[in-house]
Amino acid sequence: MLEHILTLSAFLFCIGVFGLITSRNMVRALMCLELIFNAVNINLVAFSNFLDSSQIKGEIFSIFIIAIAAAEATIGLAIVLAIYRNRKSTRIDQFNLLKW
Amino acid sequence: MKLPESFYETIFLFLESGLILGSLGVILLTNIVYSALFLGFVFVCISLLYLLLNADFVAAAQILIYVGAVNVLIIFAVMLINKKQYSNFFVYWTIGDGITLTLCTSIFLLLNNFISNTSWSKIFLMTKPNLVVKDIILINTVRHIGSELLTEFLLPFELMSIILLVALIGAITLARREKKIELEKNDFFNF
Numbered sequence: 001m002l003e004h005i006l007t008l009s010a011f012l013f014c015i016g017v018f019g020l021i022t023s024r025n026m027v028r029a030l031m032c033l034e035l036i037f038n039a040v041n042i043n044l045v046a047f048s049n050f051l052d053s054s055q056i057k058g059e060i061f062s063i064f065i066i067a068i069a070a071a072e073a074t075i076g077l078a079i080v081l082a083i084y085r086n087r088k089s090t091r092i093d094q095f096n097l098l099k100w
Numbered sequence: 101m102k103l104p105e106s107f108y109e110t111i112f113l114f115l116e117s118g119l120i121l122g123s124l125g126v127i128l129l130t131n132i133v134y135s136a137l138f139l140g141f142v143f144v145c146i147s148l149l150y151l152l153l154n155a156d157f158v159a160a161a162q163i164l165i166y167v168g169a170v171n172v173l174i175i176f177a178v179m180l181i182n183k184k185q186y187s188n189f190f191v192y193w194t195i196g197d198g199i200t201l202t203l204c205t206s207i208f209l210l211l212n213n214f215i216s217n218t219s220w221s222k223i224f225l226m227t228k229p230n231l232v233v234k235d236i237i238l239i240n241t242v243r244h245i246g247s248e249l250l251t252e253f254l255l256p257f258e259l260m261s262i263i264l265l266v267a268l269i270g271a272i273t274l275a276r277r278e279k280k281i282e283l284e285k286n287d288f289f290n291f
Contacts, residue, residue, distance in 0.1 A: 001112075003215055005153075008116055010211040012123055018204040019127035022197045027177055031126055031139050034170060038146050041158075049153040051227050056241060059158050060248055066158075066165050067260050071267035073170045077177045078274035084181050 005046040012039035026080045026090045030073060037069040112152060118145045136178050140171040157242045 012035055019032030041062045048058025084090055086097060122145060125138035143166040150159035249257050 002220055004112065004116070005149075006215045007212055008119060010208055010215065011120065014204040014208040014211075015123045015127060017207070018200055021200045023127065025132055027174060027181065028127070028132055028135060031135065031174060034139065034166070034174075035123060035126065035142070038143070038166075041162075042146060042149065045150055045153050045155045045158055049155060051223060053154070055248075056155070056244060057248070059155050059241070060245055060253055062155075062158055063161060063245070063249075064253075064256060064260060066161055067264060070165050070170055071264055073173060074267050074271040075274070077173055078271040080177060081180065082274050090181050 002046060002050045005042065009039040009042040009046070012036075012042065024091050024093065026083070026092055026095075027077075029092065030076045030080070033076070034069060034073065037065060041065055108152065112149075115145050115149050115152070118142075119149075132178050132182065133175075136171065136175045139174065140167055143167045143171060155241070157245055 016032045016035035016039060019035065020029055023029045023032060044058040044062045044065070048056045048062075052058060080090060083095060083097070087094060119142060122138045122142040126135050126142065129135045129138065143162065147159045147162040147167070150156075150162060
């Protein structure tokens, strides 16, 4: 049972990495980032259920990760909106406006 | 939740197929609105999976935060940004995509190999004596999570609240900044 869930989360992680690298749309890249976060969360919850069901520390860590992911999604979408106002486009390869 | 094993396996099979199809739909569909809706479907499936794994509080948090907040936010962003450019996915299929596909497949096979080679039964046996002692006392997971958050994980909990506040303020300033400049320009043209 544990192996099934670990395989499932590995699949979700690989799908997320593939989408994050190949997507042209910025919003779709953020969606794939959420997929990666969810794969990590599934791993944590599965391990805390199967190996550590007395003191469930994996679930607490997954709650922290959920909160951080919500903050990350907010910031990412705000940045996408700001760049869209500048460039009128959400394609990743046209975002060359970051200077240092 | 105490369920018979076959029932458990059947529900898990349904959730697994839903997750695989949904995640493939997120990255392969050309219309990004459908992709966002499939993302919500994936989140719901993951929260049902948490329910199967006895993590009811995390399942409720997943529904509330991911489906209720993050997915709605993404759909709003899609609707604010969408420009009706339905380009076909396979037209822009480049060499880099092929390389990425082989790389991700090899990572998946490698992880699968490691998962199947690890002997989980030994690890179960190693953690079993730790499990029996406290299992009777702490049944209520929500109460346990609350007490852990306010005693042992107090510092990360407070830091997380600060991070959420900073993210909120940062998002508001990032989304408002351009509008102010446009207003100033309009004032300039009016005068």
